Amino acid sequence: MTDSLETAFEEGLERYKQGESPATLIPHFKQICDCAPKNAPAWACLAWLYLLDEKPALALKAAQKSVKLDGRPPQSRVNLALAMLDNGSTGVRVHIEAAQQIISLDKNIRDDVADNIEDGLTRKPDWKSLQRVKDWLFSA
Template identity: 60%
Template sequence: MPLLSEPTTPDSATPDSAIIDSAIIDSATPDSAIIDSAADAPPLSPTEQLFNEAVARYQAGEEAATLVPVFKDICDLAPKSSPAWTCLAWVYLLTDKADAAYRAAKKATKLNSKDPQARVNLVVAMLDSGQKGVRPHIELVQQLIEIDELRQEIVENIEEGLKRKPDWKSLQRVKQWLF
């Protein structure tokens, strides 16, 4: 799931009401380092646990439609969590709710303007709902994914989306524009 990387433990400085953007584990991090840092990390808040469980359910193949209310609840509990809004936008997109996806993606990009997946979700929602003005967002994503790790994550997320929704024309267009 876009933005939905492996569930992790939060930074100790992160308030319980926020789910951190650094919930994304760098795939280059050795497993032993993750285990060591997890042992030293403070316990997860109930909201963070709920988020991690929802991510795991998505990654296990659960239908997006059943996860919409879960991510909606998470956004209600942590309204300043860009990752939660990005995930909500994605599951809305997978369930053909472009207008709701647009609102969630807009909120995610407002909270974190440099999250390329939030921007991709915004562009796809705009295309799916017939809105214009995607070019500046595509150009920003192109700049942001110059970092190889971010590029690879976006590639994987787009492929995941096309696997779940093979005839997704707007996501195919975004893929063509970016790569």
């Protein structure tokens, strides 16, 4: 990713952390994905924003792209599982198990995923599929 795209990505993350709405951030991350279509983290962020903005079909496409580009980050797997649940798709277990395996290996990664889930539940408290994923990942 070029410096300007990296700067745009970091700026988008900061805006998200400051509480900007997913609806206003989606075009920002969509543009990053359009300019850097092989950037898995940007696709993961876009999927998360679509999920928060009640656009599960778009989230599914973005999450699939993120996992296809790089299936190692557990947050990408979590996003894909969420999008699949929100779309009524099958095959969620494989992504939950992959995320469980990865977070079991590194406490910092586990903490990051847990923090992201809590952030999602704060921004969208009635998100049933996120609560299910949280239970699957952290109640074992």
